[in-house]
Amino acid sequence: MSGTAESEHYDVIVVGSGGGLIGAYAAASRGLRTLVIEKTEYVGGTTAYSGAGIWLPGNAAELRAGVRDDIDLGRVYLDAIVGDDSPASLREAFLTAGPRMIDELEKNPLFQWFEWLGVPDYFPEHPGSLAEGRTIFPPDFQRSLLGDLEPLVRRPIWTERWGAEIDPVMSGGQALIGRALLAFMETGNGTVRVNTELRSLIVEEGSVVGVEALSEGVPVRLRAGKGVILAAGGYERNAELRGRYQPGITDEWTQGAPGNTGGALEAAMAIGADTHLLDESWFAPGLVVPGSRPVFYTSVWSGVFVNAAGRRYMNERLPYDRAGHEMLRMQRESEVSHIPTYWVFDQRQIANEKAFEGLPVAPSMRGWFDVERFLEAGVLKRADTLEELAAQIGVPAGALTETVERFNGFAQSGKDEDFQRGEAPWDLMIAQQVAPHTDGPNPCLGVVGEAPFYAVPIVLSDLGTKGGLRTDDHARVLRADGSVIGGLYASGNTMAPMSGRIYPGAGGPVGSSMAFSYIAALDLAGEG
Template identity: 35%
Template sequence: MSTASTRRDVPAGTSIPYASGEPAAALRDGDTLDVLVVGGGGAGLSAAVFAAIAGLRTAVIERTEYVGGTTAYTAGTTWVPGTRHAAGVGAQDSKAEARRFLDAAIGAHAPTDLREALLDLGPEAVAVMEAGSKVDYVARPLHPDYLTQLPGARLAGRALEPLTFDGAVLGDRLALVRPPLPEFTAFNGMSIERDDIGHLAGAHPTEESRRHLLALRRNYRDAVREHGCDARRTMGNALIARLLHSLDEAGVPVLTRSEVTSVERDGDAWSVVVNEDGVELTLTVSHLIFGSGGFNRDPRRRAALLPGHSMQWCPGAPGHTGQAHGIIDALGGRYGTAAFSHTFYAPVSTRRRADGSWAVFPHFVMDRAKPHMIVVDQNGHRYLNEATSYHLFGNQMLMHDHEDPGAATPSFLITDATGMRKYGLGMVRPFQRERQLREYLEDGYLVRADSLEDLADQLGVPAGALRETVERSNGPAARGEDPDFHRGMNEYQRFNGDPASETGAPNIAPVEGAPYFAVRIYPGDIGAATGFVTDAAAAVLGPDGERLGGVFAVGNDMQSVMGGTYPAPGITIGPGLVFAYAAVRDIIGGPLPGAETLVPTPGW
């Protein structure tokens, strides 16, 4: 089958170079490829790197002007149990324990053979990636699973982070990497990593933080003068830059502003038409790997799967419009149906930027899990544990809306003067002076009041109910307790709190002491969980359960191995990596070069 295409004649041998800089590799009309990767996000680029390691003729097609997708916006955390990095932080783990954890978290929401493949191939995938590319990972001594109350959960060793990367080695190619969200940078554009956040948030002695931040700022200014942007790339941005550098060195063409417009069966291969800025090429492709980012910005699929859910609440990158899904549909692919939820969630707040675009800020860990914070609905009532994982938080907002239509959207994240000073609120950083808050107050993002009654009036909630809620919470909170919703119930929640809390409870302290502040929060969708049904090698299955023949789906294009649950950090990027590896391993019929570097983990 094929999708609609307007084909114009292209002379044989016409070349489409990279979108910026000198082309290190190019595609020509009539080229034959072993693998064409559709989508240049984290999973797609990982698939292309694995294909290059395997010696396969490979190219990447990306619709937007940047590579990186939503991965470039994230912390880049990659959840893969059983790697050599676990031993490096002293983590005691086993496949049986990881399996027990996933079984308890996921249940019947996803097939067991997918999670078995994740556990079997994960350590090998990481070993091959590190041996054959520029990607390097590190584990932290404390980086817990989210559902640490479940059997088999661990506090460290499973979540990996990409090392910071000097993007200057990419030269002009650095411009292809999707920039980080401005709201997650410092000093108007400087990339930050997890260790920098502690200095920005006042978690270290003042003089130590001052020296650290001065050095960062000096290096940032030097990079801007030399390269026009921050060359130091961190977290998810570092992961994408490392993947791109790996592909450049392997001579793999990466075409931006490009899309696949037609796919037709041609014997044992596929005839694929690619359009890049109005130029069309026909390629003969043995295997297609789709990693286009999921359905979230496809209006039709969004209306069907997330009815009433505004696109304005989605903090993801702009590329996942569903265009590639139309191609897989035409080829016979089908969406899964058993997921706990169709997408992964986080509470978000929104604000219009100076350039007219909308900033969508996910409230992951910086504020709501800290002391001096509560969340209330439009009736002025608490209805959830503010410190729960962001996915469960978003789901509970939706459940509350279902039980009391409209009560949770928006909800209000409220803090007092101490909470604002120490932790900030959403896009408002901690330790801001009153004059620095003015722009947030003037555009309505931040609400400030000298009394709870005034705050209630500005938010449009019943003043008596809000005061009663705060007083009900404050009494136990002064003792470090939360009998209603049990904040701090597990190690993950306590990890995201403040160990220096005056109550002794990392997540709990009273909300008292004017002025009071609030932001409006919404259930934001951060990535698709519902995608195309595949087997354990990421091969797309048709209605009859048979493979489509050389068509694979990875990342958020694939029905989630987690079944729409979110048991740990990095459970989209980690499986994106592992199933990209599974697909290429399946194509070549065995382990990739570098698999021999795998150091077996005891219990694996």
């Protein structure tokens, strides 16, 4: 860079500040002078938006809760669902590092003890799956404990989108990022630079020795004596890259943080790094919201999803990534449009407050689903009959009426003979949270019969792209020939995932991001 400022010297540079903060903490706590650079004004990335579920087989928190699990059972599950989409060596590294990482974090009072909350695995039909689940969560955290660091933490997603009040108690991703940031800084070896964008990697004699960045608009050279960890998220906010690798999928529907435009991925590719699964994302159905990005939303208890032909095509209660992949598969393989899908429901869904409020994956903001506002914006449709509703959303009236009548029969009998909604542990867990009125024995199946009737579009959203740089079991970035690029590591959505095309359970992205950032730090510290 022309006019670049004098170099600063560190042992380790971490690019990105979500799950990568765990690697930064692990490196700094081992005495390595560690710099975290963050492209935006806030640390936390998409992790700060999340519920901070952490999926890790055999971790201490689930064992304390009495869950019978270990890494051997986790291996059986991952081998069954991932197959050849990702190297077995990556799964093995993840399984080995996960429990060790949690044990280490829990020794620091700033992390306290993680909590197991019983969220089922996403593929109950495969060996090794646990109905109790392996997902753990950070305990809540008082925002005031961050002191002068508090303004650095990315605001909650509903604050950024809709101006929701910031809670003095941090939960979910806010709590995880707040705790990790404070722990990192209290090592005495940590530095954070926000508004600092990676522009390129510095390579000497075939190894990465630092980064060139733009910090507060000023070009800087930042040297890393031991190595650089790329943990900067995916490329979901980059329309050009999405068009290249995921044609037909827009960047306008993603839930990913604003800084996730793929700069770290492109910088590594520019020096010969190999990639894998760039066509993949952590998909999820997104409920369209007026004037905003869609809401990542899984609280359907009543109603059905229908395609442009007015027909159901999936269990509407599938875990979100499975549901998103099914939308995409049907869109690509069928002559009928499935994006958008329409969620068709009746007045009882509107009347059941819990069905729109308070779920972990729905906005923690009362009143967000304002019926009149949605109607005025043309997003929500309302009609006194299903035939009238079908006309409004452009689907065949006969098909929609037949679809709803067939579903209502399933609701009354308690068995969805077409798509088995309400049979899996995940389905039943969500149903218990919204505690709806039903007309039959299955809490996941509510009759659609009380006028007026409603329909709202569901689009293909995502929590971020998941393909990225190919790595070995030490999180070291590889070239196409399999050789290691010295000094360069990757984790999170900058890394091609150890879970391949699969989302194993709630917290898969966060758990994997934390684990491989930790693995990278161990290797940098000579413990790999």
